Amino acid sequence: MTPFRIIFIALSTLAVVSTGYVAWQGYGAESRDLDTSVRVGSGGGGYYRSDRIK
Amino acid sequence: MTRNTELSSINCTSCGAGLDVLGGGRVVVQVCSYCGAELDALDNYRTLRQFKNMERPKTPFAIGMTATLFGAEFTIIGLIAHAEQWAGRFYRWIDHQLYSPTHGYAWLTLNDGHLVFTRRYRGAGWMSEWQVETSEQKPSVYSEGETFVYYETTVSEITYVEGEFTWSPRLGEKTVTVSAMSQDAMMEFSQKGSERETYRSVYVPTKTAEAAFRTDLNLSPYRVHPLQPFVKGPNYHFLLNWSLVFASVCLCMALYFNTRSGYAVIYGQTFALSDLPAEITLPLNANSRLTQIDLTADVRNSWAYMDIALLDPQDVPVFQAGRTIEYYSGRDADGNWAEGSRRAKLKFRPQQTGDYTLLLEVPEQGLWTGRGVGHVPNRPFNQLKISVTSGLSSGLVAFALAAIFGALSLFQIGRNTLHDKARWSGSDWVEED
Numbered sequence: 001m002t003p004f005r006i007i008f009i010a011l012s013t014l015a016v017v018s019t020g021y022v023a024w025q026g027y028g029a030e031s032r033d034l035d036t037s038v039r040v041g042s043g044g045g046g047y048y049r050s051d052r053i054k
Numbered sequence: 055m056t057r058n059t060e061l062s063s064i065n066c067t068s069c070g071a072g073l074d075v076l077g078g079g080r081v082v083v084q085v086c087s088y089c090g091a092e093l094d095a096l097d098n099y100r101t102l103r104q105f106k107n108m109e110r111p112k113t114p115f116a117i118g119m120t121a122t123l124f125g126a127e128f129t130i131i132g133l134i135a136h137a138e139q140w141a142g143r144f145y146r147w148i149d150h151q152l153y154s155p156t157h158g159y160a161w162l163t164l165n166d167g168h169l170v171f172t173r174r175y176r177g178a179g180w181m182s183e184w185q186v187e188t189s190e191q192k193p194s195v196y197s198e199g200e201t202f203v204y205y206e207t208t209v210s211e212i213t214y215v216e217g218e219f220t221w222s223p224r225l226g227e228k229t230v231t232v233s234a235m236s237q238d239a240m241m242e243f244s245q246k247g248s249e250r251e252t253y254r255s256v257y258v259p260t261k262t263a264e265a266a267f268r269t270d271l272n273l274s275p276y277r278v279h280p281l282q283p284f285v286k287g288p289n290y291h292f293l294l295n296w297s298l299v300f301a302s303v304c305l306c307m308a309l310y311f312n313t314r315s316g317y318a319v320i321y322g323q324t325f326a327l328s329d330l331p332a333e334i335t336l337p338l339n340a341n342s343r344l345t346q347i348d349l350t351a352d353v354r355n356s357w358a359y360m361d362i363a364l365l366d367p368q369d370v371p372v373f374q375a376g377r378t379i380e381y382y383s384g385r386d387a388d389g390n391w392a393e394g395s396r397r398a399k400l401k402f403r404p405q406q407t408g409d410y411t412l413l414l415e416v417p418e419q420g421l422w423t424g425r426g427v428g429h430v431p432n433r434p435f436n437q438l439k440i441s442v443t444s445g446l447s448s449g450l451v452a453f454a455l456a457a458i459f460g461a462l463s464l465f466q467i468g469r470n471t472l473h474d475k476a477r478w479s480g481s482d483w484v485e486e487d
Contacts, residue, residue, distance in 0.1 A: 005292055012300050012459070019304065019455045023311045026344030029448030031400040034373035 066091055068101045074118060077131040077153045077218035084218045085132070087117065095218070105225050108214045111135040111148050113164055114271040117217045121266035123171060123258070126157040132217025136210040140482075145210075151219055159220055162258070168279035169263050172242070175254040181232050181243050183207060192483050195234055195241065202234035202241045205280060206482040235477075240281055257281035278476035290466055297463035304456035308449030316445035319345070325438045331415030336442055338404040344446040347412070349398045349438065351379045356434035358419040362400065367408025375400055379435075382422055401446070414440070 022028065063074050064084075068091035073084060083102065084093045090105035111133070119130045132151035137144055147165035149172075154160070161172040179197040186193055186204055194203045208231045215223050232243045242253040258266075260273050275282075325332050338345060351358055357380035364372040377398035384391055404410065419434035 002288075004289060008293070009296065012296070015455060016300060016303055016307070019451050020307055023307060023449055023452040024343070024447050026401075026403065026446055026448045028450050029344055029446075030402055031375065034375050034400065034402060036373045 064093075064099055067093060067099050068104065075218070076118060076129050077151075077220075078155065078158070080159070080220045081131070081218040082220060083222050085215045085223075087216050090215075092215075092222070102222075105215055108216075108225070110216070111146070111214055113148050113150070114269075114273065115150050115162070115164070115267075119267060121263070121268075123152075123162075123263075123266050126154045128152040128154045128157070128160065128162075130162070130217075132219050133214065134212055134216075134219075134223060135214035137213045138208055138210040140209075146213075148214075151217060153218075161253075162263075163255070164273075166277070166279070167260075167273045167275035168282065169258040169260065169273070170240075170255045170279070170281055171258050172253045172255040175241065175252040177252075179241070180250070180252065181234055181241075183230060183232060183245075186232060190486075193234075197241070200236040200239065202236045202239075204481075204483055205233040205235045205240065205478075206480065207232050235280055238281075238283070255281065257283060278473060278479075280477050280480055282473075282477065284470050284473040286470075290469075294463050294466040297459045297466070301456045301459035301463060304452045304459060308452035308456060310449070311447035311452060312449035314445075314447050316344075316346075316443045319442040319444050321441050323440050325414070325440070327416070327433065327436065327438075330438070331413065334412040334414065334440065336410040336412055338407070338410050338444060340405055340407045342404060342444040344401050344448060345404055345442065345444040346399055346401045346446055348441040348443070349377060349379065350396055350440075351435040351438045353379055353381045353394075353396055353435045355382050355384075355423075355430045356380070356419065356421045357394075358416050358434050358438075360398070360438075361413075361415050361417055363413040364402070365411040365413070366406055367410065368406075369411070372405075372410070373402065382424075404444075412440075412442075414438075 063072060065072055066086040066089060068086060069089035071086060071088040073086060075081075075084070077084075081095050084095050084099065085091070085105065086093065090108055092102045092105065093099040094102050113133065115130055115133075117130050117132065121128055129152065130150050131153045134149045134151070135146065136149065137146045139145075147163055150162040150164070152160040152162055159174070163170045163172060177197050179195040179202075181193055181195050181202075181204065186207055189204075192204045194201050196202075209228055210231065211226050211228045212223055213225070215225065227246070229244050229246050231245075234241045234243075238256065240255040242255065244251045244253065257279065260271065260275065263273075264271050319336055319338065320334065323334065347362070349360065349362075357378060360377045360379070361374070362377060363374045366372050377400065379396060379398050381394040381396050382392065416438070421430055421434055423430055
């Protein structure tokens with residue numbers, strides 16, 4: 001087993017294990033269109049709500 | 055009639071230069087390296103003609119050099135340079151005449167930095183110019199277990215001559231050569247006037263030639279020679295096989311993670327239109343990985359837009375999002391049709407453990423009464439169903455890594471195919487539709 005092959009197997013195993021952890025945790029699969037810049041305050045009411053601010 | 059084999063050197067009968075006699079008894083002419091005189095080896099080396107204004111080609115080989123090639127000791131006894139003009143370009147190569155006391159005569163050709171060893175072939179098989187011109191498919195010849203497929207037709211002329219030869223070369227003499235190639239060798243069918251000769255060539259790697267001649271040749275091979283074999287390299291099979299192994303592991307991992315069902319936080323909780331807007335309590339854990347909210351509505355030729363907001367256990371907003379659920383169906387000249395989906399979903403990762411609050415409202419909704427539409431209900435939807443599942447994983451990243459390993463494995467296979475394509479790229483065969 002040459003150094004190149006040992007390094008290849010070692011790095012590939014590390015990549016697979018790391019990817020396995022990331023995949024197990026579900027990283028990267030969150031919805032991308034969630035608006036997280038939300039301010040605390042009036043919800044604005046909405047058309048059908050009685051507390052709608054005009 | 056053969057030449058006196060005890061002769062080892064002569065003086066040129068034209069200029070008096072000393073010339074070594076290296077070839078065997080079948081040599082018929084010797085061209086003086088100094089004055090270009092062609093001397094008759096069978097008639098006391100009298101001058102037959104003189105080749106003037108010849109430009110000596112650049113070659114690392116010289117007359118007198120010896121090498122052990124393919125198990126035999128050869129000596130370079132002559133040089134012939136050829137040229138061909140085709141499609142506006144000039145192609146030049148140099149044939150070095152070789153002689154072995156035990157194995158006879160051969161050629162070592164230098165072409166664009168590549169070396170090819172050629173011997174006269176006396177087996178069956180011939181491919182003519184006429185056959186090439188008239189064939190609709192690429193012609194081929196079968197000989198001694200190999201199939202040789204047409205490669206190219208060359209019309210070359212001699213531009214330089216020096217040394218000993220078993221025939222009498224002429225400057226400017228044109229030779230038509232039809233070449234056909236197998237996996238490992240090239241057959242060349244040459245016709246000069248009424249004379250036909252067949253040659254078989256194999257590739258000589260530079261390192262093999264340098265070891266044979268026991269000297270550095272300083273050759274710079276240009277691109278891929280048609281006969282150049284594919285060199286896999288020491289790690290070809292290792293990379294191909296291990297990349298496949300890792301790709302398979304990642305693929306299995308991706309499929310497993312993608313199909314994990316997690317655990318239900320709430321399942322199929324339904325809300326009528328009159329129940330909205332609604333607040334739903336979701337008990338979530340910080341280390342519960344991915345959480346998915348599934349929304350289903352019984353829309354039919356209608357749509358509903360939902361505002362979704364999530365508050366953490368401290369009532370701090372985590373996110374806001376919008377989802378539209380729409381489904382349409384009908385019939386037209388092509389039959390029944392349907393588009394859209396009655397489902398929508400979103401995924402997030404809870405950062406805290408505790409009771410989250412999901413705020414759900416439907417600020418906008420509507421019916422669609424377009425052309426070809428089927429049944430249109432009285433209201434956009436009657437019921438909204440929500441399910442929340444936690445503890446999910448995702449195979450997305452694992453799929454990506456599987457693709458990378460797969461590409462690495464495919465590249466190893468592709469190298470062979472690409473090399474083969476490069477070998478055949480110089481062929482002049484044109485498919486005519």
